[in-house]
Amino acid sequence: MQVSYFKRYRMQIDLQEFGSFDVPELPMGFALHAWSESLIEAHAHAKFLSFQNEIDCNVFPCLGDADGCERLMNEISSRGGFVPEATWLMTYTDPTTARAQSIGTVQGIREQKDVGSIQNIGIVDQFRGNGLGTAIVRQCLNGFQEVGVRFVTLEVTANNSRAHRLYERLGFKILKVVFKSAEVPSVL
Numbered sequence: 001m002q003v004s005y006f007k008r009y010r011m012q013i014d015l016q017e018f019g020s021f022d023v024p025e026l027p028m029g030f031a032l033h034a035w036s037e038s039l040i041e042a043h044a045h046a047k048f049l050s051f052q053n054e055i056d057c058n059v060f061p062c063l064g065d066a067d068g069c070e071r072l073m074n075e076i077s078s079r080g081g082f083v084p085e086a087t088w089l090m091t092y093t094d095p096t097t098a099r100a101q102s103i104g105t106v107q108g109i110r111e112q113k114d115v116g117s118i119q120n121i122g123i124v125d126q127f128r129g130n131g132l133g134t135a136i137v138r139q140c141l142n143g144f145q146e147v148g149v150r151f152v153t154l155e156v157t158a159n160n161s162r163a164h165r166l167y168e169r170l171g172f173k174i175l176k177v178v179f180k181s182a183e184v185p186s187v188l
């Protein structure tokens with residue numbers, strides 16, 4: 001193993017500059033679900049499927065592991081600052097089989113009285129590019145507004161241009177550049 005340093009952007013949005021965020025009508029079969037304890041496994045599953053083989057699995061190895069995602073969901077949802085209103089699950093129900101699957105997740109944490117942070121937003125690969133990531137983040141930001149949080153921050157790996165573009169489109173701005181160290185397998 002060797003230590004690598006990943007360049008990341010800390011980004012922030014000032015919700016006072018915006019009214020509430022319109023959440024567009026989702027394509028047929030997709031639905032957003034507010035937080036409930038009973039959805040921990042569904043969130044963990046969506047997180048695992050969304051992050052597998054993505055760059056952030058190198059930065060946070062637990063994201064690349066199903067058990068790691070479940071531990072992380074348990075840890076996030078039991079934190080003092082956990083914000084259920086900013087935590088959303090997205091599902092897709094196949095019209096032919098009527099089977100529902102978890103395909104997206106986002107969680108919110110209150111770091112200080114008026115500062116919140118977004119954790120681990122993910123949409124499963126095959127469903128990307130349909131506005132679902134935008135919709136779930138907008139829903140999350142409305143949840144932060146509902147509980148009186150003014151500033152919402154997040155960190156995104158600089159190479160993750162898709163996520164970075166999404167946040168910029170929504171109004172997030174880069175506050176600073178940070179480096180996160182992580183152990184990655186050595187290349188022989």
Ligand SMILES: CC(C)(COP(=O)(O)OP(=O)(O)OC[C@H]1O[C@@H](n2cnc3c(N)ncnc32)[C@H](O)[C@@H]1OP(=O)(O)O)[C@@H](O)C(=O)NCCC(=O)NCCS
Nearest residue numbers: 050054121122123128129130131132133134156162163165
């Ligand atoms: C980042 C992530 C959540 C984006 O999810 P998504 O559902 O693809 O997001 P959107 O569909 O809203 O936006 C993605 C693109 O689709 C486009 N798009 C939005 N609505 C669309 C629609 N109705 N039809 C077609 N394209 C659309 C957007 O313009 C955007 O284009 P761009 O990337 O060229 O800017 C997803 O790529 C992901 O889960 N990545 C892996 C996990 C990860 O890295 N998470 C971020 C951690 S910080």
